[in-house]
Amino acid sequence: MAVHTLWRDTQPSGPLKVRLGGEMALRNLGQQAQPIPTPLKLSASSQAVSMPSGRAWPALAAQPGRVLGRLELALTFSGLGLSVFMVMHLGLLFSVLLGTWAMDGLAGFLERYYLLHIGGSFLLLFLVGHVFVASRKVPTAFGRQRALLHHMRSINHMDTWTWLFQGLSGVALLALAAIHLWVIATDLPIEAAKSGARVFQTYLWFYVPLVLLVEGHISIGLARAAAKWGLLSRPVAHRALLAWTAVVLGLGFAILVTLYRLGGTL
Amino acid sequence: MDKRTLTFRIFRHNPFDPVSVPRLQEFRVEETPRMTLYTALTRIREEMDPSLQFDFVCRSAVCGSCAMLVNGRPRLACRTRTEPLPDKVTLLPLPFFRLVGDLSVDTGTWFRDMGRRVESWVHQHRAFEPGAEEERMSNEQAQAIYELDRCIECGCCVAACGMAQMSPDFLGSAGMLRIARFLVDPRDHRPEEAVFEVIGTEEGVFGCIGLLACDDFCPKDLPLASRLAYLRRRLALAAMRPSPSTTTGPVPVR
Ligand code: HEM
Ligand code: FES
Numbered sequence A: 001m002a003v004h005t006l007w008r009d010t011q012p013s014g015p016l017k018v019r020l021g022g023e024m025a026l027r028n029l030g031q032q033a034q035p036i037p038t039p040l041k042l043s044a045s046s047q048a049v050s051m052p053s054g055r056a057w058p059a060l061a062a063q064p065g066r067v068l069g070r071l072e073l074a075l076t077f078s079g080l081g082l083s084v085f086m087v088m089h090l091g092l093l094f095s096v097l098l099g100t101w102a103m104d105g106l107a108g109f110l111e112r113y114y115l116l117h118i119g120g121s122f123l124l125l126f127l128v129g130h131v132f133v134a135s136r137k138v139p140t141a142f143g144r145q146r147a148l149l150h151h152m153r154s155i156n157h158m159d160t161w162t163w164l165f166q167g168l169s170g171v172a173l174l175a176l177a178a179i180h181l182w183v184i185a186t187d188l189p190i191e192a193a194k195s196g197a198r199v200f201q202t203y204l205w206f207y208v209p210l211v212l213l214v215e216g217h218i219s220i221g222l223a224r225a226a227a228k229w230g231l232l233s234r235p236v237a238h239r240a241l242l243a244w245t246a247v248v249l250g251l252g253f254a255i256l257v258t259l260y261r262l263g264g265t266l
Numbered sequence B: 001m002d003k004r005t006l007t008f009r010i011f012r013h014n015p016f017d018p019v020s021v022p023r024l025q026e027f028r029v030e031e032t033p034r035m036t037l038y039t040a041l042t043r044i045r046e047e048m049d050p051s052l053q054f055d056f057v058c059r060s061a062v063c064g065s066c067a068m069l070v071n072g073r074p075r076l077a078c079r080t081r082t083e084p085l086p087d088k089v090t091l092l093p094l095p096f097f098r099l100v101g102d103l104s105v106d107t108g109t110w111f112r113d114m115g116r117r118v119e120s121w122v123h124q125h126r127a128f129e130p131g132a133e134e135e136r137m138s139n140e141q142a143q144a145i146y147e148l149d150r151c152i153e154c155g156c157c158v159a160a161c162g163m164a165q166m167s168p169d170f171l172g173s174a175g176m177l178r179i180a181r182f183l184v185d186p187r188d189h190r191p192e193e194a195v196f197e198v199i200g201t202e203e204g205v206f207g208c209i210g211l212l213a214c215d216d217f218c219p220k221d222l223p224l225a226s227r228l229a230y231l232r233r234r235l236a237l238a239a240m241r242p243s244p245s246t247t248t249g250p251v252p253v254r
Helices: A002-010 A022-028 A059-098 A100-112 A115-137 A142-155 A158-185 A192-228 A234-265 B037-047 B107-117 B139-148 B156-160 B162-166 B172-183 B192-199 B213-217 B224-240
Strands: B005-012 B023-030 B067-070 B073-076 B088-092 B098-101 B104-106
Touching: A059 A100, A059 A115, A059 A192, A059 A234, A059 B192, A059 B224, A100 A115, A115 A158, A142 A158, A142 B073, A142 B162, A158 A192, A158 B213, A192 A234, A192 B224, B005 B037, B023 B037, B037 B088, B067 B156, B073 B156, B073 B213, B104 B107, B107 B172, B139 B172, B156 B172, B156 B213, B172 B192, B172 B213, B172 B224, B192 B224, B213 B224
Parallel strands: B005 B088
Antiparallel strands: B005 B023, B067 B073, B067 B088, B098 B104
8 A cells, every 4th residue: 555655656657758848947936947057158248138058037936935935924923922922921820820809900901091992903903924935835736745744754753743733733823812812701700709600610621722723833843943034053942942841831721720720719 | 783684675676667567675684893875785786686777886885876764864975874874765756857767767858948948158248359368266266166066866855845745847956056057157247137036936936835844854954954944045035126127237246
């Protein structure tokens, strides 16, 4: 079975047909077939707007690339923005560890000065933007998904597996975050007692996967972003994010336990 | 230590033979000291099955012809010792490339084509003056170029790349590295748009999803991750600048 799959993957349409021939490459460049120029073909007249191959480089040709470049930046900045939001969100919940008064006070303060509404709007904006630019990277066609999974199982490489988690957790988060936001937004104001009751009554088994998925998605996403823009080397990025994950998961579950207990005492 | 008997499960198929069916064939080979996969495969071909196809030239990780999937992962067979491997070893041809037969694939056609796509030659917008003195290059510059020119075109990076498995037109980090090599070359005057047009695409850096298996599996330890990051930064920054005008001609890259 596996052998057949592999064979089909490595086999072009006809045995003797040269895969990825020059023709295909030149189609990619939007060009007609031209021989590879030798230095002898250089001429002074090629100075103006053309390369030695005689090809013109119209500025317009650069346009799709410019859009893609901006989308790439938008992906990282939206991920970063969402991560910052999640840190602030953690700050709000962290206050419940100090006591209900702290969380109620903080939530009241945020609401009085409309900071909650501003934050919420930014969150929605970033979330929609992030989903929009991230989904471009996710293979949706069955053939591509199958090829990727086959490859992942074969190569068994950590940063390749984590990307699968990134995609799957992202899709799951889309659903979970929407539910969570709806539940909170329709039950304002935010109060520790109400949150506790929610966690105690129905939502514990909703929040446990939500916390795990958000934290995993952020950690892996930030590590990946740092590596892909060359801000940190991968070993450093991995270690930094592992430490961060431990702290945030610890806090996250401490908060959940506190809310659960609070809900139980009501 | 006891001598091990290694079991090799080797992919067999001749795509040029209409009745050939892809299958795995088992061979048992007694392990010898300092055995490499090259030695083992040669033993199999000499003593058990002369029809087994696989490629070797240099046997010392220089020519890049012996890459294959060893237990699912791309490696150079000539520098893979059998000692750390388990008793059972599955050998498959590299994916992505055209199968020639058994473990032999045609990486050459793809690399030649990649070279064309990234225009892997020095671009100058001056006429060549045969009589002029050669321009000097600093030692650091020459070494920076050499560092990126060490690619042996074995294909391990492309075979390790998840994106390449999904999109056959993907340039792979070998292609990206090639462009990076010309960007450090002071003799190369290709305009920024030229770089943009070739790799500022979904077949280039903006298609890369950063799995970086290319970097982890490069047998020559080329700085693939850092060069990909460099190109991504550079192209993303260029994308934020207003688009260049058509009338001014080529913009020098640096
Ligand atoms: C709490 C919400 C979220 C946070 C904090 C977050 C954060 C991040 C970060 C930091 C990255 C790395 C960006 C980069 O590689 O440049 C990322 C990537 C990604 N996110 Fe999210 N994200 C969130 C929600 C979502 C949702 C709802 C989806 C749903 C589709 C999603 C899908 C993805 C995907 C597919 C990637 C990978 C992109 C790539 O590999 O290039 N994320 N996210
Ligand atoms: S035989 Fe030359 S690289 Fe292995």
